[in-house]
Amino acid sequence: MRPNIQNPHTQRYKDQAKAxxxxxxxxxxxxxxSAALExxxxxxxxxxxxxxxxQAATPTPVVGGPVTGRYMGHxxxxxxxxLSQVGTAHRIAIQLDEPIDVVAFDSFSAMRSRITATINAQGISHSHTSDGVPHLVVHGVDW
Incomplete structure (x- = not known):
């Protein structure tokens, strides 16, 4: 028989309901x-x-933890x-392992080593490029 391992976030909510x-x-x-849980x-x-x-059982990015994704096509x-919640969205700041050139022109470069953006529950930024592609997509997010 498999032991019942409680998710720490779920347990925190249950403790709040008991209190x-x-x-x-x-x-x-x-x-x-059950009314307290609701x-x-x-x-x-x-x-x-x-x-x-x-929602509590779904893994989410944590401060200090690794993250992967796409930013400006890279x-x-x-x-x-x-990481902070802003209404139903999240504000995230990411220190990149390798800087990314955020300019698409051959004659000019602008390297970025940190990203700050507002993302939705699926890890997709609210900001988009002129052709509709999200600036930032963070993998593994599902709040």
């Missing part, structure tokens, strides 16, 4: 554990507990320097 249930019960407003899900921007639980590897 919420205790507080509400102590103030004369008892609720069920409230925690809504507080964290999810439609319901099942959605929040699934494949890259790097390290996540910062």
């Amino acid at each position: 919420l249930r205790r507080e509400l019960t102590a103030t004369g407003h008892p609720i069920t554990h 409230l925690v899900a809504k507080q964290n921007g999810a439609r319901d507990w099942n959605t929040l639980s699934a 494949t890259f590897t790097g390290i996540v320097k910062s």
Whole structure:
């Protein structure tokens, strides 16, 4: 039999639900554990507990962790320097392992070693080139 290994994010949400249930019960407003889970899900921007639980189980980039993707048409590897949630999007800063030339002209170059962008739940930047290609695509993102 396989041991039940709890995702740390899911466990944190369950702990929040237990604390919420205790507080509400102590103030004369008892609720069920499932109702507390649903409230925690809504507080964290999810439609319901099942959605929040699934989101928590999906690996996401972490500060200090490795990341790969495409920036301005170039494949890259790097390290996540910062990551923050902005509404339903995320602001990410990546230190590239190798600088990327972000200019398409032969007579001019501009090397970039750090990227900062706002990405959606699939890791795709809101900014696009004039032909519609996203500036940044971070692989392995699915918030």
